[in-house]
Amino acid sequence: MHKVLIHPATYQDCRQAVEAAFEAFPRPVRGLSILVKPNVLRGGVPEEAITTHPAVLRAVMECLLDLGATDITVGDNPGLMGYGANEACFEKCGLTEAALGHYKNIGLDAVEVPFSTLGDPGLMPNLSVSRAVLEADVLISLPKFKTHGLTVLTGALKNSYGILPGAQKAHLHKLSGSPQRFQEVIVDVFRLREPDFFVVDAVVGMQGNGPASTELRWIGKVLAADNPVALDGVIARMMGLDPALLRMLTYAQDCGLGDFSDAALKVQGQLTAIPDFKLPPLDGGAIQLFQPVQDLLDKSLVKRPKADPERCTGCGTCVAQCPAQALALVATATGAIAVVDAELCIGCFCCQEMCPEKAITLAAPSPSGGCPCSGGK
Numbered sequence: 349m350h351k352v353l354i355h356p357a358t359y360q361d362c363r364q365a366v367e368a369a370f371e372a373f374p375r376p377v378r379g380l381s382i383l384v385k386p387n388v389l390r391g392g393v394p395e396e397a398i399t400t401h402p403a404v405l406r407a408v409m410e411c412l413l414d415l416g417a418t419d420i421t422v423g424d425n426p427g428l429m430g431y432g433a434n435e436a437c438f439e440k441c442g443l444t445e446a447a448l449g450h451y452k453n454i455g456l457d458a459v460e461v462p463f464s465t466l467g468d469p470g471l472m473p474n475l476s477v478s479r480a481v482l483e484a485d486v487l488i489s490l491p492k493f494k495t496h497g498l499t500v501l502t503g504a505l506k507n508s509y510g511i512l513p514g515a516q517k518a519h520l521h522k523l524s525g526s527p528q529r530f531q532e533v534i535v536d537v538f539r540l541r542e543p544d545f546f547v548v549d550a551v552v553g554m555q556g557n558g559p560a561s562t563e564l565r566w567i568g569k570v571l572a573a574d575n576p577v578a579l580d581g582v583i584a585r586m587m588g589l590d591p592a593l594l595r596m597l598t599y600a601q602d603c604g605l606g607d608f609s610d611a612a613l614k615v616q617g618q619l620t621a622i623p624d625f626k627l628p629p630l631d632g633g634a635i636q637l638f639q640p641v642q643d644l645l646d647k648s649l650v651k652r653p654k655a656d657p658e659r660c661t662g663c664g665t666c667v668a669q670c671p672a673q674a675l676a677l678v679a680t681a682t683g684a685i686a687v688v689d690a691e692l693c694i695g696c697f698c699c700q701e702m703c704p705e706k707a708i709t710l711a712a713p714s715p716s717g718g719c720p721c722s723g724g725k
């Protein structure tokens with residue numbers, strides 16, 4: 349049986365909800381080394397809701413200190429390619445201050461560990477994981493309640509992709525080869541060090557084309573659990589989705605990481621689907637489909653990123669981050685716009701995650717088979 353706590357919260361009073369989380373999942377912390385890992389997708393002010401809100405991190409830190417913890421580190425590996433922006437990202441998100449003096453750049457020291465996915469060590473036989481993650485006695489993960497164009501939702505499983513520092517994240521995206529396989533890779537990265545406890549910032553969530561969408565949604569909750577599969581199953585249900593449809597979750601369940609079924613779930617609080625919650629397009633490989641239907645979707649309906657000319661400033665961030673070199677800046681009358689080569693694009697949506705202007709949307713290829721954002725290519 350997996351317990352999941354759903355507690356009402358605002359950013360003003362979330363300490364109460366976080367205290368309830370620690371009470372529902374009691375664990376020793378005194379004398380132990382603790383790593384707290386928020387979701388720091390990239391630098392963004394808290395109002396953008398792309399990262400764990402500092403009020404939730406502060407509440408977790410205060411609870412840990414009250415429980416007698418002294419050896420606490422707060423860290424994450426934001427972004428896809430570089431190591432240098434860690435401090436700046438935390439600062440912009442308001443998380444340095446909320447870490448109460450315990451922030452550390454965990455991307456600077458990593459340990460190489462063997463890696464295999466679906467039992468296949470050929471994809472990338474070794475990965476470097478932040479040493480602070482591997483060596484912590486207690487790992488506390490703080491996901492953000494968001495949609496994701498590739499995995500439908502970001503939650504407990506997806507937050508652990510950030511245990512990988514630097515360019516490996518982009519490299520793995522590319523080597524995965526297909527969005528379907530990437531769902532499994534995320535779970536296999538998660539398994540390198542399973543967190544012990546999860547506290548989800550579901551106060552202001554994200555719907556639509558996450559994980560960096562402009563469509564925010566008031567949810568008014570903090571969730572907590574010690575099992576990732578049950579927790580992500582609850583997030584899926586709150587989004588109005590059957591968790592059994594999600595490839596990432598069924599793979600995690602098959603790997604023995606937990607059980608999302610109703611029979612295995614004990615909810616403390618009220619679990620209800622959020623009315624009219626807007627999901628991202630469900631054709632990115634995240635949904636389990638009968639194989640011939642999947643093949644048809646792969647050929648005809650899979651969407652590709654497109655830069656909105658109204659929002660794109662031609663900054664080039666997406667071009668620098670694209671693991672497949674599928675993006676280029678093309679001059680326009682007023683500056684430049686990012687353009688996608690649909691044949692090179694592997695559909696990882698990293699550009700959407702990284703774009704500071706939220707200019708990347710998803711668009712269906714043109715009837716000719718070309719990409720609508722690449723001049724019919």
Ligand code: SF4
Pocket residue numbers: 655656659660661662663664665666667685686702703704705706707708
């Ligand atoms: S990151 Fe965004 S704003 Fe910058 S070039 Fe790419 S699409 Fe345009």
Ligand code: SF4
Pocket residue numbers: 653669670671672673674675688692693694695696697698699700
């Ligand atoms: S264009 Fe965007 S979605 Fe396509 S491979 Fe590059 S980063 Fe990934």
